[in-house]
Amino acid sequence: MSPAPQTVGLLLVPGFALMSYASVVEPLRAANLLAGRELYRWIHITPGPQTVGASCGATVPCPVKAGETAKLDFLFVCAGGNPASFRDRTTLRWLRTLAARGLRIGGVSGGPVILARAGIMDGYHMTVHWEHAPAVAEAFPAVMLTRSIYIVDRNRLTCAGGTAPLDMMHALIAEAHGPELARRVSDWFMHTDIRPAQSAQRASFSERYGVHDDRLAGALELMESHPGEPLKRSETARRIGLSTRQLDRLFAEKLGLSYAEHYRRIRLERARDLLRQSAVPITEIALGCGFSSASHFSRAYKNTFGVTPASERK
Structure with a gap:
């Protein structure tokens, strides 16, 4: 006898990333189509409104409430935007209840932030979209x-989002129904x-900065990995052999x-991510990104981005 279809719940948080959501649900639809029978069902779940809007404005009806x-x-859990601001107690309590029952729970794009907020990722390895990673490291x-x-x-x-769920769903379909069907699903989406x-979530340092000198790429990697206690020029030069x-x-x-100018830019961009994606106090962000004081940080931030850190957070 054929196994019963698996039911997948999709908790859509307002402002969820549509591409990430589609990269989860479309492989399920394709698996059903290519297998010629129902392998998967899916249910749209909302933390509040009956219709949930994506970041692009598209809407999805959600008949079940968290x-x-x-x-x-x-x-x-599919989220985007600023998942660190999600505080719905009913939803977070429900996630903890499901986790206690042993349900397999995932987060996509900003979704892992909400899982961490619910307290069900402590002691687990997890990933998240690189934009949210600094805030997650600080808060959890x-x-x-x-x-x-x-x-x-x-x-x-947990999945970083974008098109990465296509790779994750390939693995899950292969686990449940074999590698041949998983390959056919991936071929269906020309995801060969x-x-x-x-x-890696992001392009290499050489590709991101458009440089082809391994020594410079090595210096940039060192700088990005030490935003709080900036490395001196002499130390970076020594480590890359220059x-x-x-x-x-x-x-x-x-x-x-x-x-110094490039290092300051790296530190300010990290600070901007923390301002947008976390509730860490501005003074702590300033010190954690290598600035001597909040006032020094505020001046540098406004000179670079045209707004103060407090305005950015608002």
Whole structure:
């Protein structure tokens, strides 16, 4: 006898990322179509409004409300925008209840932030969209954060979003129904280059900055990994095997900025992510991003982005 279809709950948080959501649900639809029978069912669930809008303005009717009884085999929380601001107590309590029952629960794009907020990711490896990663690291020190495109740790599944759910769903379909069907589903979406879970979320430093010098890429990686306690020019130069003069020449020729100017930009961009995605006090953000005081941080921020940190947060 054919196994009963698996029911997947999709909890859509207002402002959810439509591409991430589609990359979860469309492989389920294609699996049913290509298998010629119903392997999966899905239910749209809301934390509040009966119709939930995506960040692009598209809307999805959600007949089930978080907290209501629904027989599920999986639950995926799909979020975008600013998931750190999500505080619905009913939904967070419901997630904890489902976790206690052993349900497989996943988060996509900003969804893992909400799982962490519910307290069900402590002691688990998880990933999240790179935009939210600094805020998650600050707010939830008990989670083990990685920069993979997706990760499965026991009964928790977290995914960085974008097109990464296509890779995650390939793995889940292969697990339940075999690699042949999973391959056919991926071919259906012309997704022929299946990425392993540990793949990088972002392009390499060379690609992101448009540089092809391994030494400069190494310097940029060091700088991005030390925003709170900025490395001195001499230390960065030593680690990549250059003199400070050679390091200065690389930055001037390849990026058109000095080492200090580029480092300040990196630190300010990290601060902007924290302002937008967390409730960390501005003074703590200033110190955590290597500024000597809140006033020093505020001046540098306004000079770069045209608004004060307080205005950015609003």
